[in-house]
Amino acid sequence: MTILTTKRYCVIVILQSILLIFDISVNSFVSFARRYPLDLLILYVVQDFCHIIALAILLLSFFSTYVFQVGLLELLYTRFRLTLILSVFYIILSIGLHVWHVTIVWHDPFAYYWSKGFHALSAIHKIVAVLYYYFYKRAALKIGDPRFHEGSIWMQKQLSFS
Template sequence: MKLSTPRYTFCLISQLTFMLCDLIFNCVSLFPKSRDGLLVLFIFQDLFLILSITTMLMTFFTTYLFQAGLVEVLIRKFRAAGSVIMAYVAASIILHAVWLLEKWGDPESVSTPMLIVLFTLQRCLSPWYYFFYKRAALRVSDPRFYEDIDWINQQLQSH
């Protein structure tokens, strides 16, 4: 796929960087024993998740489809990615909140079953998030979303 301008390349690189940061924070979050270190890690991980979603939304808003009011085509094309991304963000934030609430008073305490279930859910969702986020970032960088009127007409007629 050919990217038409350096702006799309910059957006794609920044999206992949945010995704890589999330992966690194997922790996490193098991190591800190202090509650302050864990809090800082979770704050940065949530910050990068919010930045990645913001960058993805900005790329959606700059498409010709969005500007022409054809949002239903974008929703149809990126529904699965949006669902997985929102599920992962929700699972991450809930996990971080529960983890901090349980470990704040006693960092050496044994994890409760709820924390283990949330941890497992978030870790199982993460590969799906990485796959769908990267796929959506690559697909929305397609120049057809920005300039190809014939392709857009074909998409409207197919539904």
């Protein structure tokens, strides 16, 4: 495994930002595709695929740190636990919402489909999405901290606290 260089870090952050912007755009404008259920299905599949790619990129960023290569997984896990949990939870919520939405809209795209359960799931999805965007972007920027990519006094202090 290679250590994260500045150029590689910039490319990764830009790619992560593009994936987040795509996710925000799909969540914002998906109602325009309601008329065409097949387009909606394709859009949702691509969005879910992008969620999985975003999580994989974040994990690869973790794996390329010096902290990971030395074997201090617990240090990375404690720093980025909430981001990882939110990422997985957001993927599960998104897939659930997408399946429910496509199932409802598939036969009659213009029918009223906002049941209480669907409304609750949609609201929870939007709230978790905001938290996901914040914590994912924060983790993407924090993983570039030089302390994670070289041996340092900070890491020795973290080891002494463990």
